[in-house]
Every structure is written in structure tokens, then in C-alpha cells.
Amino acid sequence: MSEHPLPITPLVQIPESGDPYLQGFKCKSCGAITLKSRMACAKCGGRDTLEPFRLSTKGTLHAYSIIYRAFPGIDVPFVSAIADLEGGGTIKTNLIDVEPDPEKIQLGMDVDVVFQIAPRKDAEGNEYLAYFLKPAA
Amino acid sequence: MGSEDVYITGTDMIKFGKFPDRSIASLGAEAALLALDDAGVTINDIEALYSGNLLMAAGMVGQQIQQEIGQTGIPVVNCSNACATGATALREGWTAIKAGIYDIVLAVGVEKLAGAGMLGGGGGSRSGISPEGLLGSGAMPCVFAEAGMAHSRKYGTTFEQFAQIAVKNHHHSTMNPKARYQIETPLEEVMNAEMISYPNTKLMCSANVDGAAAAVLMSEKKMKELGLGSQAVRIRASVLTTDPWTDRDEVMPDVNTCTRNAAAQAYEMAGVGPEDLDLVELHDCFATAEVLHYENLGLCADGEAGKLIDEKATWHGGRIPVNLSGGLLSKGHPIGATGIANVYEIATHLRGNAGKRQAEGARIGLAHVIGLGTCCGIHILEAPSS
Numbered sequence: 001m002s003e004h005p006l007p008i009t010p011l012v013q014i015p016e017s018g019d020p021y022l023q024g025f026k027c028k029s030c031g032a033i034t035l036k037s038r039m040a041c042a043k044c045g046g047r048d049t050l051e052p053f054r055l056s057t058k059g060t061l062h063a064y065s066i067i068y069r070a071f072p073g074i075d076v077p078f079v080s081a082i083a084d085l086e087g088g089g090t091i092k093t094n095l096i097d098v099e100p101d102p103e104k105i106q107l108g109m110d111v112d113v114v115f116q117i118a119p120r121k122d123a124e125g126n127e128y129l130a131y132f133l134k135p136a137a
Numbered sequence: 138m139g140s141e142d143v144y145i146t147g148t149d150m151i152k153f154g155k156f157p158d159r160s161i162a163s164l165g166a167e168a169a170l171l172a173l174d175d176a177g178v179t180i181n182d183i184e185a186l187y188s189g190n191l192l193m194a195a196g197m198v199g200q201q202i203q204q205e206i207g208q209t210g211i212p213v214v215n216c217s218n219a220c221a222t223g224a225t226a227l228r229e230g231w232t233a234i235k236a237g238i239y240d241i242v243l244a245v246g247v248e249k250l251a252g253a254g255m256l257g258g259g260g261g262s263r264s265g266i267s268p269e270g271l272l273g274s275g276a277m278p279c280v281f282a283e284a285g286m287a288h289s290r291k292y293g294t295t296f297e298q299f300a301q302i303a304v305k306n307h308h309h310s311t312m313n314p315k316a317r318y319q320i321e322t323p324l325e326e327v328m329n330a331e332m333i334s335y336p337n338t339k340l341m342c343s344a345n346v347d348g349a350a351a352a353v354l355m356s357e358k359k360m361k362e363l364g365l366g367s368q369a370v371r372i373r374a375s376v377l378t379t380d381p382w383t384d385r386d387e388v389m390p391d392v393n394t395c396t397r398n399a400a401a402q403a404y405e406m407a408g409v410g411p412e413d414l415d416l417v418e419l420h421d422c423f424a425t426a427e428v429l430h431y432e433n434l435g436l437c438a439d440g441e442a443g444k445l446i447d448e449k450a451t452w453h454g455g456r457i458p459v460n461l462s463g464g465l466l467s468k469g470h471p472i473g474a475t476g477i478a479n480v481y482e483i484a485t486h487l488r489g490n491a492g493k494r495q496a497e498g499a500r501i502g503l504a505h506v507i508g509l510g511t512c513c514g515i516h517i518l519e520a521p522s523s
């Protein structure tokens with residue numbers, strides 16, 4: 001079992017010191033920003049053009065849904081949200097610290113990316129560091 | 138591309154429903170025989186079979202259907218392309234006739250989906266922990282809810298407007314004896330139904346059903362030789378696209394761009410525009426999706442889908458009726474069959490055989506499906522000329 005929390009996806013970077021952050025990729029040929037590494041750029045087909053790109057922790061809420069029916073073992077309701085990040089890149093994760101009520105969630109509002117230990121562990125007991133969205137401070 | 142047109146000379150579907158005691162092959166075979174009978178031909182006339190099925194993609198369903206209706210030794214192609222599976226199978230047949238390889242082929246789509254969970258997608262655990270419910274939701278009701286909310290962000294589309302789609306499609310299904318459900322669902326009932334994934338309630342999610350549909354395709358030469366001109370529906374366009382890279386598509390499957398691209402290609406191929414359409418069957422897997430496709434297919438200008446709903450323009454009797462069959466919401470969505478069933482629906486109107494739900498004097502119709510992952514299939518069909 002790992003002593004330290006593991007990244008929930010390869011998007012999450014946990015440096016030896018300093019804050020965790022999200023690292024996507026940016027194509028130096030066409031400027032496309034992607035969340036995962038690929039054999040070639042999905043936009044322009046460029047080879048060896050994708051470079052690591054640190055995603056912003058500031059963004060705007062593009063879309064969301066409030067989930068009431070989910071797979072077994074998942075607490076509902078929760079808010080699934082999509083945010084466009086400053087400087088490029090779009091992520092999807094839970095929107096937290098907000099009431100699951102359409103009246104309380106404004107499309108286009110400013111949101112922050114925050115990092116928290118995920119509330120579930122894997123079979124070996126490892127903890128995972130996840131990223132969430134919350135209304136901007 | 139070959140110059141000779143391709144025609145649908147026979148097409149039918151079984152009543153969608155729940156058939157726990159029947160094999161997938163028997164459902165597909167029933168639709169196949171109905172379509173063959175409609176065209177007045179037999180399996181012995183068919184030169185190739187294109188079979189669409191998703192969940193048993195490795196099961197050689199086309200051959201299983203042959204075993205029910207006649208093993209004639211012809212080529213069989215088993216197609217799987219998410220919710221565009223049926224449209225893909227039909228289009229493969231169109232392609233082969235267009236290429237001059239065959240004069241008469243059969244396309245069948247079949248799926249057993251009754252009793253499947255509503256959520257689809259999502260849930261899957263890789264290594265580590267499942268991200269479902271932590272990093273948002275990948276379940277289908279959520280994916281299409283979020284797509285709808287992006288429209289809300291841009292144009293202010295409301296929960297009530299999304300709900301009106303379900304009111305309409307459930308209403309249309311009351312006039313379709315082959316629909317899974319034939320039940321009126323007033324607005325309050327739709328909006329107050331169990332919320333699955335805001336803004337989609339249970340009545341705004343497609344119905345998981347068993348179903349099958351089939352179509353006989355012929356070259357112009359064969360159609361004329363058999364004297365089928367009075368029932369031959371001309372395929373004016375057959376288009377398949379995939380999703381090009383767009384900025385949000387890693388987290389938000391883009392069903393818009395591939396539909397817009399397919400529509401542009403289809404209108405060009407058919408030499409018609411959206412203003413020429415008399416009816417449309419589009420991929421209302423969720424009520425929110427139908428709203429997006431009004432604009433994607435050019436049925437109205439961008440930002441005017443809400444107005445189209447408010448004006449009831451897409452209802453039976455309206456300017457451009459959409460999903461007169463009841464759509465995936467009420468007719469049902471047996472994935473592999475869906476893309477052929479919506480072609481059947483259009484063809485039935487173009488032949489003037491749609492009974493109470495008939496689109497009056499329909500000459501040109503469009504059938505659209507989306508397969509998440511992602512692809513889009515569009516067919517534009519024209520009424521028999523004689």
C-alpha cells in the first residue's frame with residue numbers, strides 16, 4: 001500500500017513539494033489542448049508535437065447535470081459539471097460545496113479547481129487524490 | 138460514385154417490446170421476412186445481408202438470422218457502430234449497390250435491450266478506483282443532460298422546453314401501433330416524473346426495448362425490372378460521419394459537429410435543403426438531445442430550437458413534424474434496430490401508409506441517428522414517383 005495518496009487519473013500531478021495540479025498536453029503545432037497523451041495530435045495529426053501543459057485552477061461552468069439515479073454504491077444527488085479552464089482545456093468532475101438545485105447553480109459562473117482525497121479507497125486500501133470544482137471563492 | 142440510384146422497395150419492423158422468451162435471431166428474422174414480403178421477394182433473391190446488432194457484436198447475428206430464414210450462402214456483414222449500428226448496416230448495403238456489386242440486398246437491425254439498466258456507459262472501473270460519481274458521471278442520462286445544459290447556457294433553453302419534447306413524442310406514439318408505449322404524458326407528468334439526471338426525468342429518457350427492423354434495397358434496374366416503382370422509396374442521400382476533434386470532446390462527447398457535418402453532406406448529396414423536408418426522425422435518446430438536433434439539422438436557425446418547441450412546429454400537423462413514430466422516447470430504442478426503424482418510419486409516410494400519424498403529402502424525409510463514441514448516420518428519402 002502506498003504511503004501517499006495516488007493520483008485518481010494521470011491528469012493529476014503530485015509533486016514532491018508544492019501543490020498538486022492538473023497536467024494536460026498542448027500541441028506546439030496547432031495549439032490544441034488535450035487531457036491525455038496520444039500517439040499524435042487528435043486535432044492536426046502532428047507527431048511528437050504534444051507537450052505537457054499545466055492546466056489552470058480557474059474556470060467557468062459550461063454545463064452540468066444533477067444526478068439522482070446512479071450506479072449502486074454511489075451517493076446521490078451529486079452535480080456532474082464541465083468547466084472551461086482559463087488558458088484552455090476543459091475538465092469534467094463533481095461540483096461541490098453547492099446545493100444540488102438548478103436555482104443555486106449558474107451556468108457560466110466562475111469556478112475553482114480544488115484537490116481533495118477521494119472518499120473511496122481501492123481494494124488494497126490506497127487513497128486517491130481527486131480534483132473537484134467549486135464555486136469561485 | 139455510381140450514377141444509379143438505390144431504392145428501398147420493402148421495409149418493416151416488429152412491434153417493439155419485451156420478448157424474454159424469443160431469441161435475437163427470431164426477432165431479426167421476423168422483421169426480415171416482413172420486409173421481404175413487403176418487397177415481394179424471397180431470401181433466394183437476396184445477394185448480400187447486412188446485419189446490425191450492438192450487444193452481441195461477436196455473435197454472428199446475421200448468420201443466426203439466415204439460419205431462421207434461409208441459409209443461401211450469400212455474404213453476410215455483421216455491423217456494430219453504437220446507436221448508429223442499424224443505419225451503418227443499411228448504408229453498407231447502399232454502398233455495395235451504388236458500387237455496382239449487387240442489385241438487391243437485405244439490411245436487418247435487431248437488439249434485445251428490454252430490462253437493461255437506464256444508465257449505460259459510466260460505472261466502469263479501471264485500475265485504482267472508479268471515477269464514476271467523483272469525477273462527474275459518464276452515464277448516458279448525464280452525458281445528454283450536460284449537452285442540453287450547454288444549449289441552456291447559450292440560449293436559455295428551459296427545463297419545461299426540454300420536457301415538451303417528451304410530451305410531443307409520447308403523444309405521437311399513441312398513433313403508432315408498433316411503438317412500445319402508447320400513452321399520453323402531459324407536461325406536469327413529464328416534469329414530475331422521477332428525476333434521473335437533471336434536466337432529464339424518466340419520461341425524457343429513451344425506452345430500452347427489444348426490437349427489429351429490416352429493409353430491402355434494390356438498384357434502379359432491379360426495382361424497375363420487378364415493377365416496384367409505386368412503392369420504391371429513393372435514397373437521395375446516405376451519409377456517415379465521425380466526430381472531428383473539438384475542444385471539449387474529451388469530457389463532453391460532441392454529438393453536434395458530426396451531425397452538422399453529416400447534414401451538410403446529406404443535403405448536398407440529395408440536392409435539397411432542410412426547408413424541403415416534410416418530416417424528420419431524429420435521435421431523441423434523451424429529450425435534451427432532440428433540441429440540439431433541431432439546430433444541427435437546420436430545422437431552425439441556431440438559438441431558435443426553444444421557439445420551435447413553443448410554436449409546436451415539430452408536432453404532428455406542424456411545419457416540420459419530428460419523431461412522428463414516438464421516437465426513441467416512446468417507440469423505443471433497440472440500439473441495432475433503431476437506425477433501420479427510423480428509415481422504415483420515413484418510408485411509411487412517403488408511401489402514404491402511416492395511418493393516423495401520417496405526415497400529409499410527405500415527399501421528402503430525413504432519418505438521423507447518433508452513436509456515441511462518436512458517429513452520425515443520416516438518410517434522406519424521397520417518395521415513390523408513380
Ligand SMILES: [Zn+2]
Pocket residue numbers: 027028029030031032041042043044045046049
Ligand atoms: Zn495539433
